[in-house]
Amino acid sequence: MLSSTTLHDPALAARLKRRRSRKLISAAIGVLLAVAGVGTWLATRTHIVDLGNEQQLSESGLLQQWKDGAVLVMIRHAERCDSAPGPCLDDPTGITVAGSEAAGRVGQGLRQLGLAGADVYSSPKLRTRQTSHFLLGQDAATQDWLETCDKQFADEALARKRSGHNLVLVTHNGCIDHFARQQRVAGGERESGYASALFVSVNGEGKARILGRMNEPDWQRVLASSGK
Known part of the structure; x- marks a missing residue:
């Protein structure tokens, strides 16, 4: 004034x-x-596409990348028995009965994509070992680094990706989160649901690019619609 x-x-x-x-x-x-x-x-943030959407699945290039053996997929273990109301499969440190059924459905989806020549590893935790068993119908080889879930996880994972061979890792939300952090995914998009799969394309130089995430309920519907 x-x-x-x-x-x-x-x-x-x-x-x-x-x-x-x-x-x-x-x-x-x-x-x-x-x-x-x-x-x-x-x-500059990486956004995770929903591969449960047929159009986004097609645009991601996942199906061709998988045929080329250029994919690393990280699958979170199925529903934990100690944090769910449903009956346990057996051991309370493992997964629920519903979780084992969900893992079986994801396994059917993986077999539709094709597991010939793929390398599959699991965290040694019981919940991941049980999940991998229902994914594959048999036990997977375990590796300790798949339960460590520290900032070295992404480098460990990429170091094990062989050219021409898809790599399937059954692991934990914290490990997948570390990988997503390195790929500059925003915090609100890094959470992985039970038995969900994060698909990553890895080129010949070992450079990773996130293709998207598929949640457990979407596998059969999406792969059927895509002609797989």
Whole structure:
């Protein structure tokens, strides 16, 4: 608010007006820079596509990448017995009966894609070993690093991807989260549901690109519609 002195001093009033204008312009520029910064940050994030959508599955290139043996897929173990109301399969540190059935359905989907020549490893935890058993109909080889779930997980996984051979890893949400972090996936998209699968394309130089995620209920419907 201008004082009576300022009102009678046109030069002072003009200077105050210019000062306010500069402050408003500076504030507007600050807001624009902040918005641009957020936009740039969002643009650099990797978004996980829902492969349960037929169109997104087709556009992802997963089916061809799988035929080429260029895919790394990380599957979270099925429903834990110690955090679900349903009956346990047997040991309370393992998975539920419903979880074993879900793992069996995912296994059918994997067999539709084709497991010939694929390398399959499981975390040594009981819940992952049980899950891999129902996925494959037999036990998978276990590796300790698949339960460590630290920042080295992504490098460990990519180091085991052989050219021309798909790699199937039965592991834990924390491990998949570490991999997604390295691929710059936003926090709200990193959570993996029970028996869900995160598919990653790995090129000849070992560079990874996330293709998308398929949740357990979508496997049979989507693969049937795609002609697999």
